[in-house]
Amino acid sequence: MTPNVLHGVSLLTDHDIYLFKEGTHFRLYEKLGSHTMTVDGMEGTLFAVWAPNARKVSVIGDFNGWDRKAHPMSARLDGSGIWECFAPGVGQGTVYKYHITSRHHGRHLEKGDPFAFAWEVPPRSASVVWKLDHQWKDAAWMAGRADASSLDAPMSVYEMHLGSWKRHPDTWDSLSYQEMARQLPGYLTDMGFTHVEFLPVMEHPFYASWGYQTLGYFAPSSRYGTPQDFMDLVDALHAAGIGVILDWVPSHFPTDGHGLALFDGTHLYEHEDPRQGYHPDWKSGIFNYGRHEVRAFVISSALFWLDRYHADGLRVDAVASMLYLDYSRKEGEWVPNCFGGKENLEAIDLLRRLNEAAYTSFPGIQTIAEESTDWPLVSRPPYIGGLGFGMKWNMGWMHDTLNYFTKDPVFRKYHHGALSFSIWYAFNENFVLPLSHDEVVHGKGSLLRKMPGDDWQKFAGLRLLFGYMWTHPGKKLLFQGGEVAQWSEWNHDAQVDWALLGDPAHAGMRDWIRDLNALYRECPALHQTDFHHKGFEWVDFHDAEASVLSFLRFGKDPSEMLLACFNFTPIPREGYRVGVPRGGVWREVLNSDSRHYFGSGMGNAGAVTAQDEESHARTHTLTLTLPPLGVVVFRPE
Template identity: 65%
Template sequence: MSSEETRFFTDFDIYLWKQGTLYRAWEKMGAHPCRMNGEDGVHFAVWAPNAEKVSVVGDFNGWREGVHPLEPLEDTGIWRGFLPGVAPGALYKYAITSRHGGYKVQKADPYGFFCEIRPRTASVVWDLGGYAWKDADWMRSRARANSREAPLSIYEVHLGSWMRHAEEGNRWLTYRELAPRLAEYVTEMGFTHVELLPVTEHPFDGSWGYQTVGYFAPTSRFGTPQDFMAFVDIMHQHGIGVILDWVPAHFPTDEHGLGFFDGTHLYEHADPRLGFHNDWKSFIFNFGRNEVINFLISSALFWLDVYHIDGLRVDAVASMLYLDYSRKDGEWIPNKYGGNENLEAIAFLKRFNETVYREFPDTMTIAEESTAWPMVSRPTYLGGLGFGFKWNMGWMHDTLLYMTKDPIHRKFHHNNLTFSILYAFTENFVLPFSHDEVVHGKGSMLAKMPGDLWQKFANLRLLYGYMFTHPGKKLLFMGNEFGQWSEWNHDAALEWHLLEYDSHRGLQSWVRDLNALLRREPAFHELDHDPHGFEWIDCNDSEQSTLIFLRRSKREEDVAVCAFNFTPVPRRPYRVGVPFGGYWKEVLNSDADLYGGSGLGNLGGVEAEPVPFHGRPYSLSITLPPLAAVIFKPAPDVSR
């Protein structure tokens, strides 16, 4: 190689590539505008070890194969070459002829930074430079915002359907159009982060991004890479963190994508018992291959580095951990010990988390893991997978199962609410009501609630009150916060017109005030993952379907009492044991007129009486409204 060519591949780069630790592979692979030998052009590099020949085809050569051939780079399996005269904006693919059976195909660039908008499938030469970031204040301070002790409240968003231009043929908003609108709304509502359904390039709208082709390319549906940088930048300038859904579990079978890349199963396992998901009709990465590890970990770091992303939520982790995931006997291959654990995927996830937290310790990783796999969010040196957080799918399932019951039957299902505390502190949990709960015939959150119209809204306010006071970080999918009636439709905007109605505005105000409480009161976030932050007052009153618990911050005296009535029958007088005497202020009541409730409450607060109850020296005699959550805090002069 010439000295100019070694700028892309030094001997050390090649060494790292072979051992699977070239974690900034995007700087070497793909298409890079540059100057070589006194000429402007583009350096191309693609991994295709079983190719007989590879050339670059594009709009600059009439898509003719063989005009611009690439050369193999030693024994790396990489084909590379410099094409003078090619400039940013050029469309291209790799024309590959395999050594196996003469198979020929044209592939998009696995490391491409930008793609044509679907249904077209070419990659686009792009220069990622030139954007002037203005988020330095956020980047300096985000470690605190992303910590386990922070009041994390995540607003999950699908960019293509949060809001649309109805007056312009229902078209998408661009990244730059979305950013100020979304930032203003999220700020007003009090959420701390947005989590974006995958923006990695994908061919099919209906996959919502979860069938990714471009692991280094923000989708062109909403603009250019610099437009996406501007989106993230504006969020950061408003003090909002940005989390991306990232999908290393599987990828689609589209011909221009990663599958059967050079006439062999390169990125995926050849045996369908290891390399194909029947559920999603997609390929599974070969996590035992060093070059695949380079690709995936580089993709993760790429988003954190180039786009200043604050966290990665890893989709479908359970499907990676288990070789028999959604498979019948005979449809899977045991590991070398005869078990069903995917040892290579486990090693990959550990390495992924170790690398992310080493390189970007102020970011976060979140696992969507739906089983009881132990220590998902515990350090790898203790035997964990190393994630920062884990979605609490058990809590979500049990809570929704309970809330969908008619209140008259809830007393028979009381354990669905109380069971979660038995394991609440085994992981760093996020409590999710995500997009998955409002699709495929499951109904919207509001539609799931039983009863008449008033009771549906009261139940949903109660549910959110329980969620926001329960230990764990919070996540709500867009539309859940104001009570969308319809299931989520990725081809249409949210039903914003519903905010013309008092009931929907009331629910939205309740979520806004819950977020404010969460951020204001350390008792509701500081010890989310520590059992010292939670204490039952009464979890046994199944007959009346009530729950009472206490939340606490690091300061022992900083407490809040949370009382819940899961029936439409008011409970008064209702006695609640408390640790201190004095005046207890009613800080939130989901039955208040403001939120669309019946207006029952405690006139601002209650004086504690020296009447021992629930094993505590003092007690409150309160009104517990129907289908309501009520939260009390001791006034500053409470005696202790």
């Protein structure tokens, strides 16, 4: 007769336990959670869960009628707080939870598995036993991705939300992972994006949180398919030469009853003191970064996505909220560190260890910080005092730029410095320029609606914004819908307004983004030196009266250069003189006012010959026509 449960079966060695207690075991997903295996000729599943303050733990599910007495677990005798059992006959697809009887007032809890590889489709809340077997087909991509993700490579990121990119017109259901695998790679390739960044794919109970209230730190959302379906999507993107960046949230987690909060009846994963363990903005729990086992859990999650899902990068959400103990708190609502400061020393240590482990274990990936303050050295190595990220979102550039573009052109001359200021700090970090989802929700309006003026000026202004972004030093990120110039804000219950592409103005915006990406990828001057001051020179940033800017971009070879000139008013500037360092013909390689993009058609007839006259402290001069609310880009022949 087959027993209900076997004890004494384990994947954990003494060394695993040592590393776990030390907080340096970063592959815990290989040891904890549920793993199918064969023991003494019996197929089944080994369960292991950390619950040090539990009096009893058992596995419950459909397979035993949710009977907490049927499959008891046993506590290891090494003081690790880990409970284990092997359940014969339990296999792939089994729905389960842990029933925990806490030592704390004898509370009875039913919890999902923190290390589950799959979950039920919300609002159902149980974990699912799942194997992560997959025959990967991306060996060629993985072998060469270090070049595609290097700091001197072009990186144009399409940020998107899986549930609201496209929907079925008849049912209004979101596309599945498999359906997206058939549609998304071709679209991104056609548009010229190099990478896609998914808003958190990790399982989350509340769809409208967009994934930022993560609960399943080791499972892709079951709303769109199985773990293997998501692997197929990554495979398809890699086959098309598209890198995959995953938004990942180690800053907070939801307090749903089946999740991490009060996991064993005590504050296990989160700080007990609400001044440290509760986030007032997001009404969620904050990890206890100083607890060794929690640090191992968090870093294991990060490495899991790089390992098992071949992610090429992680965009780490809300880093500022991790770094500062007083983040979004008033005086008296936070606890100083041991030196009396506001810096979260444990979180700093975790981020440094995370980045060291990620770059050591997975060469060719990138970690990207969403960090909204002036914390120094975010994208510099830990050995010189940095946090160790590869890149950082440039939130200052985003806020200053959007604030400028929302102003009536009549008044822009009084705010000219908002555009030139970004270059003063552009090379302090490895910056990504983001026009992200956060800027087109919650009443902020779409990018198109932010632009002042009549409809023609709005479209011209948005093309100008994109032209400024794609020629400015830094990698690029654009949220879905921006490329078709949506009138409406992003709505997670809708989709990109694809029908707009039947209008020439919207189709022109899509073509503009496609051509910007093409030039950006093709011209070393626009991507090789994104993070070095030698790749940028102002020609003139003083002409506030005309609201005109001009600058040069250079590749590693200084002979590779481009000139970009911007007119931020609807008044054409004819006969406008710009100094350049080289004579001969300068080809107009991009003009946002081209009729092809639904502009007015003003320009420079495709090319201008430099005059042998000094201007702007340079040996030659171009006499240009600067179109209204337009950008023109020139390349010397």
